[in-house]
Amino acid sequence: MEIIIMKELLEANDKLAKENRAYFAARHILAVNIMGAPGSGKTTLISALAQELEDIRIGVIEGDIESSIDADNLERQGIRAVQINTCGECHLDAHVIKKGADYLDMSNAIVFIENVGNLICPAEFDLGEAVRLLAASVPEGDDKPFKYVPMFSYIDAVALTKCDLKEAVGFDSKNFLKGLRTLSQAPVFETSLKTGAQVRGVNAVANYLRQKYEELGKL
Ligand SMILES: Nc1nc2c(ncn2[C@@H]2O[C@H](COP(=O)(O)OP(=O)(O)O)[C@@H](O)[C@H]2O)c(=O)[nH]1
Numbered sequence: 001m002e003i004i005i006m007k008e009l010l011e012a013n014d015k016l017a018k019e020n021r022a023y024f025a026a027r028h029i030l031a032v033n034i035m036g037a038p039g040s041g042k043t044t045l046i047s048a049l050a051q052e053l054e055d056i057r058i059g060v061i062e063g064d065i066e067s068s069i070d071a072d073n074l075e076r077q078g079i080r081a082v083q084i085n086t087c088g089e090c091h092l093d094a095h096v097i098k099k100g101a102d103y104l105d106m107s108n109a110i111v112f113i114e115n116v117g118n119l120i121c122p123a124e125f126d127l128g129e130a131v132r133l134l135a136a137s138v139p140e141g142d143d144k145p146f147k148y149v150p151m152f153s154y155i156d157a158v159a160l161t162k163c164d165l166k167e168a169v170g171f172d173s174k175n176f177l178k179g180l181r182t183l184s185q186a187p188v189f190e191t192s193l194k195t196g197a198q199v200r201g202v203n204a205v206a207n208y209l210r211q212k213y214e215e216l217g218k219l
């Protein structure tokens with residue numbers, strides 16, 4: 001019985017995700033679903049990308065089980081954001097994304113969706129996004145692609161965040177890539193965004209997204 005309920009839930013979500021995809025396309029919006037573990041650097045990355053892509057309109061749909069800390073932080077930086085609280089749910093779904101997008105009411109924009117910090121459930125819920133970007137942080141360890149197979153199979157690109165900590169935590173890049181490449185050919189962008197230190201790698205992620213955004217116009 002449980003299996004049937006879950007299947008119905010996912011089918012209903014997929015239908016709404018399809019509608020979201022059409023909504024984003026009609027408004028010339030590149031929707032980017034940013035997933036990753038809690039604390040992997042998702043908000044920090046969004047903030048840095050917004051600076052790097054300053055010539056493009058940016059909106060953010062923030063997902064957390066509670067609080068509006070991330071949306072408040074982004075708004076303080078002048079980035080248009082809306083907070084969604086899932087009240088305990090471990091992922092965002094297509095239904096709440098439509099609500100967030102309606103609130104932002106944007107067009108000709110890149111809309112970042114910061115998913116709930118979790119390496120499992122978000123990989124089951126299509127949101128209608130165009131790009132799935134995983135923020136995988138160095139301190140989580142190089143073995144994560146071997147352990148979280150659905151997530152590492154689901155994504156289009158990886159931002160390997162907190163690379164300034166590689167040496168400190170003994171991160172083995174070769175092992176990380178070995179695990180990832182059995183599942184996906186997703187490009188990997190190494191970033192270091194430590195507060196007060198030199199920012200590295202965010203321009204490559206921004207260029208990747210800029211290209212995706214420019215490709216929208218050619219469809
Ligand atoms: N050393 C280091 N710390 C980082 C980097 N990126 C983010 N952080 C820190 O990691 C913590 C969690 O970042 P946050 O963006 O809030 O993660 P989120 O929970 O995935 O949104 C914060 O204290 C950030 O300052 C990085 O590249 N290097």
Ligand SMILES: [Mg+2]
Binds near residue numbers: 043044070114
């Ligand atoms: Mg965050």
